[in-house]
Amino acid sequence: MLDMKLFRTETEYVKERLATRGVASQTIDELITLDTKRRDLIQETEQLKAKRNVVSEEIAVAKRNKQDASAVIAEMQAVGAKIKSIDAELETVEASIFSIASHLPNMPHESIPVGPDEEANVEIRTDGQIPEFDFEPKNHWEIGEDLGILDFERGAKVAGARFLYYVGQGARLERAIYNFMLDEHRKEGYKEMLTPYMVNYDSMFGTGQYPKFEEDAYRVGVENDMTLIPTAEVPLTNYYRDEVIPAEKLPVYFTAVSPSFRQEAGSAGRDTRGLIRLHQFNKVEMVKFAKPEDSYNELEKMVTNAENILQRLGLPYHVINLSTGDMGFSAAKTYDLEVWMPAQNMYREISSCSNTEAFQARRAHIQYRDADGKLQFVHTLNGSGLAVGRTVAAILENCQNADGTVTIPEALRPYFGADKIVKEDEL
C-alpha cells in the first residue's frame, strides 16, 4: 500500500511512476477525488460530534441538577441522525478508496529499467562456467525418471498434474539441498524458522497477495478461511505484523524452508513437464526487516547470499534487474537469479530478491521507533535462497554424465552422503 499523502502532494510524480507499471492516470485522479470527498465528510461529521460532546455535557449537568433536558435531547436526536448518515456516506467513500489503493502496485525504484515486460530486463552480471557435453544432454525430468528418483506419473494419479513424488535418492537430494541452504544462511546471520503453512486473510493482505491475486492461491476451510502459503515470505514477513520492532534489533534476518502452494492460474500449457512449474514445491526463503536508509544495501547483500548458494553448487547463472513491467506487485526493486538449464539452452529463474520498501510494512503495520522516538514503517525484503525443486532440476541437467548418472556437487556431498546418483531399484 502506498502512502495517501504522496498522492496528494506528489500527484504528477506518482502518476508518472505508476504509469510504468500500467496504472492509468485516471485511477489516481479518481483516488484523489475520493480522498478530497473523504476529508470534507470528516470535517462535517467532526463538527457535529464536537457539538454533541458539548451538549451531552450540558445534558449530564442538567440531569444532575434534576432539570428537564427533553428539549435538548430531542434536538440532539436530529444531530445524532445526521452524524449517522454522514458516517455512512464516509464509510462508502473509504471503502472505495481502499478498493482502489489496495490494488495499486508499489512504486518502482529509480534505478530499475522502464519497460512493458521481461524484454526490458537488464543483465547485471553472469557467473559460472556453462557446461559442454560430448553427448546430447537430457532434460531433468528424463534424467529423473530414468534414474527412478522422480515419479511424475504417480504424482498425477494421486494428486493431479503438476504434482510429483521424489523417490529414494531424489528425496534425499531435495533434503540435502535445503539443509545445505539453511546452514549457509544461518552462517550469514539469518534466524532459522519453521512457520505455519496456512495463514489467514490478513497475512495474505499484509504481504500484498490479497486482494488482487486471490485466484493464484489455494483457499481452504469453510468455517475459518485459511490460505496455503504461496511462499514462506508470507508467514515470515507477517511475523511482526501489527508490531513495533525495537530499533536496536534491526536489521532482522529470517530464513525458512517451506512448501509453496500455487494454483498457477493462467500458465496452462507452460512448463507442463518437470520441476519448473508445480502446484507444490519447496523453497528456502530469506526475509529481512531493515531501516529505510539501509534497505537497498541489505538487498544487495541478500542477492549475494542467494548467489553464494549457486556458486557453492557450481551452477552457472546470471543476475538480472527486473523492469517495471516484469516486477511483482509489492516490489520496488527486484533482482532475479536465473540458472543455466542445458537441455533448454537457456537461463531459468531460480531466485527472486526484492525490496518492497514500506509497501508491505504499511499494509501489515510493521513499525519501529526512529532516533527521535517517532514511529516509522520498516522496509521489508524477501528473496528465495533458493527454490529447491528448480535447484534439483539444475543439478540434474548441469551435472549429468554420459552413463546417465549425476555427479553431486562437492558442497552437497556431506549432506547427500554420496558423490553421485545411480539408478534406483524399480518400484
Place this chain on the structure above:
RNA sequence: GGAGAUAUGGCAGAGUGGUAAUGCAGCGGACUCGAAAUCCGCCGAACCCGUGUUGAACGGGUGCGCAGGUUCAAAUCCUGUUAUCUCCUCCA
C-alpha cells in the same frame, strides 16, 4: 469439540451509562561533590482531520481485543467474533 474466566498506556491496575483514576517506568528540576533515596513538576492511550511548520505548536475528532447494535450520551448495556488461561473431551 464442550464449559467457565480474562482482554484498558511501555508495564501494572481502577473504572457497572454522563465522556479513561492511580502506581511503576520515562523526561525535567530541587537536594547532593556525584549518585541513590526523597520531594516538586511534566509527559504518556499506536490513529485521523484542520491551521501551521517541515521533522516546534495549537484546535477538534477518535480511541478501552476486533466488528456491529441500543442510547442525547457506551470502557460500562446487547449481539457476533478473535486471542489467551483453567477444567472436561480428543489426540501425535
